Amino acid sequence: MEIVKHLNLDQNEIDFFHDTPCVIAMGTFDGLHKGHRDVIDAAASYARTHQLRLAVFTFSNHPYATIRPSAIPQSLISPEEKIRLLKRWGVDLLIDVPFNRQLSLLSPEGFLQKLRMFNFSCLVCGTNFTYGFRGSGNTDTLVKSGKEHGFDVMIRPLLEYKNKVISSTRIRRAIADGNLRDAEYMLGRFCSVEGIVHKGFQRGRTLGFPTANLYVNRSGSALPPAGVYALQVRDGEKLYNGVGNLGMNPTFDDVVREVLEVHLFGCNENLYGHILETAFCRFLRNERRFSSLDELKAQLEKDKADALAWFASQDNEQ
Numbered sequence: 001m002e003i004v005k006h007l008n009l010d011q012n013e014i015d016f017f018h019d020t021p022c023v024i025a026m027g028t029f030d031g032l033h034k035g036h037r038d039v040i041d042a043a044a045s046y047a048r049t050h051q052l053r054l055a056v057f058t059f060s061n062h063p064y065a066t067i068r069p070s071a072i073p074q075s076l077i078s079p080e081e082k083i084r085l086l087k088r089w090g091v092d093l094l095i096d097v098p099f100n101r102q103l104s105l106l107s108p109e110g111f112l113q114k115l116r117m118f119n120f121s122c123l124v125c126g127t128n129f130t131y132g133f134r135g136s137g138n139t140d141t142l143v144k145s146g147k148e149h150g151f152d153v154m155i156r157p158l159l160e161y162k163n164k165v166i167s168s169t170r171i172r173r174a175i176a177d178g179n180l181r182d183a184e185y186m187l188g189r190f191c192s193v194e195g196i197v198h199k200g201f202q203r204g205r206t207l208g209f210p211t212a213n214l215y216v217n218r219s220g221s222a223l224p225p226a227g228v229y230a231l232q233v234r235d236g237e238k239l240y241n242g243v244g245n246l247g248m249n250p251t252f253d254d255v256v257r258e259v260l261e262v263h264l265f266g267c268n269e270n271l272y273g274h275i276l277e278t279a280f281c282r283f284l285r286n287e288r289r290f291s292s293l294d295e296l297k298a299q300l301e302k303d304k305a306d307a308l309a310w311f312a313s314q315d316n317e318q
Contacts, residue, residue, distance in 0.1 A: 001087045003094045005060065007103075007114045014117050022053040022093060023122040024115060026129060029058040031076035031168040032085055034188045035126065035159045042156050043124040044090055052121060055093035056086060063099040074172055074222040076187070078194035081277055085189075093118070108137025112145055122152035129155075161186050175222045180280060190232065190279035193221045195260065197271045203252070204261065207297045209304070211244070211261040212271045214278065218258070226258075230282040230307035233264055235274055240264040243307035244278070247287040251296055263304070282310045 025043035029036045040056060047054040064072045086094055111131050123142065131137040139155045146153040158165045166186045174183040175191045183191045195214030204211040216223060226247030233240045244262035249255045262278060284306050290296040
């Protein structure tokens, strides 16, 4: 998958795209949830039918970073996970540009003029798509421009779940409330968080449960309530099942910030400094304080057994 991170193309790049026409799926795509996937799938179908490249236009940051910095919502997906998913979905070209003041001031026609450098035959978006200065362009103006300039436009209806529109805002609320199954359905995958492994107190190692410790930030990432979860963890190309505690580890009084402590099944590697993508698969229990290390160790054994049993049940369903 080719990735373009700006709209200031040189003549060689313009000439290349002129020779490789495409269809572009457009959207903020801040969660790559099922509604976003529907738009991209519709563009993919058009691309196959007309033998075009499949392109996705989106932003590398949330538009609120420029418009309302104090209101930037929690992230639902890391940049690395976004790229991995789009590759899996068959995207040939990702136009992943920062939403900045220059872009925000473009008129609707000015925005489309920028996209024309990619030689599109069709634009695909959802019914709530807006573009141009202060969102002054919408699906009506897009269809009108298509008729005037000779390109196709596909407008996809918004998908619903439980009679309500699937949205990133609704998914964030479900995650915060601990409704992981609702979040999973609307996302089309488990909710996850990315973090760098830091060195902890190594207490888990002494108890026979070594953990990778990830500092988390609820203001930056959508996270479920504190507790113990069955987890799936991606370390580069490696994927592990595991169990972990999200919270402040109340048994000890020296934890000063929220941390995700992850015990990976079958992993004996030194993970310090690694970037892990950790998916919350199943809530197992609430976080609690233990009166002794023996009591804690016994509960960790049970947590591991419960997580293994859940993963086994999923394998049996497949």
